[in-house]
Amino acid sequence: MEVGPGIPRRCPCGAATVVLTSKTKENPGRRFYRCEEIESLAVKHSVVENELVEIKEQLVDIKKDITEIV
Template identity: 30%
Template sequence: MSLDSTSESSTVNTYGIRGFPANCVCGTKRTIYTSETNKNPGRTFVRCLTRRKNHLFKWVEDAVYEEVQDALPKIVLLEAELNKEKSDIADLKGVVAELMEEVVRTKTEVKRCKVMVKILLVIMCLISIVLVVSLM
């Protein structure tokens, strides 16, 4: 849909709405139009469907610019959070490596204990045999 926007080029009214507004301040839906003026041919803008003077009017490129401006601080925060998570992951990898070393040490110790128990059983059996033979 196209609209002649000569008057809007000098009277831009956004009511402090940043980015792409869903509705006008009057509650009416907004839509995107294309300028057919000599000054702004083919330039797209957002406007209230009622087309009343002094209602919402915003150039699309201004809305996009505001959306990007508003997103940049959020991106910086997300980047900082991501870096913290990466650091936490690196720390956890270190903990996992330590635990794996402890598992290897514990398995070795368990094997030693099993061997010791077998040796003790053999010794106890030999002592029992010697006692039984000597008592007879």
């Protein structure tokens, strides 16, 4: 992995870092690093969010069923 000056190979948590390039309006092209662990947590977070949306939809259906029964 190519790292530049000031970009550590390892995060303080011990995980490897990945070098990214900013695409924001405020910092276009600016290089920064992020822990690979954060990358994997972002994916897990997305999965959990999707599951939560499904659970909420199921809850709405259950409430409708209960209302019909009562």
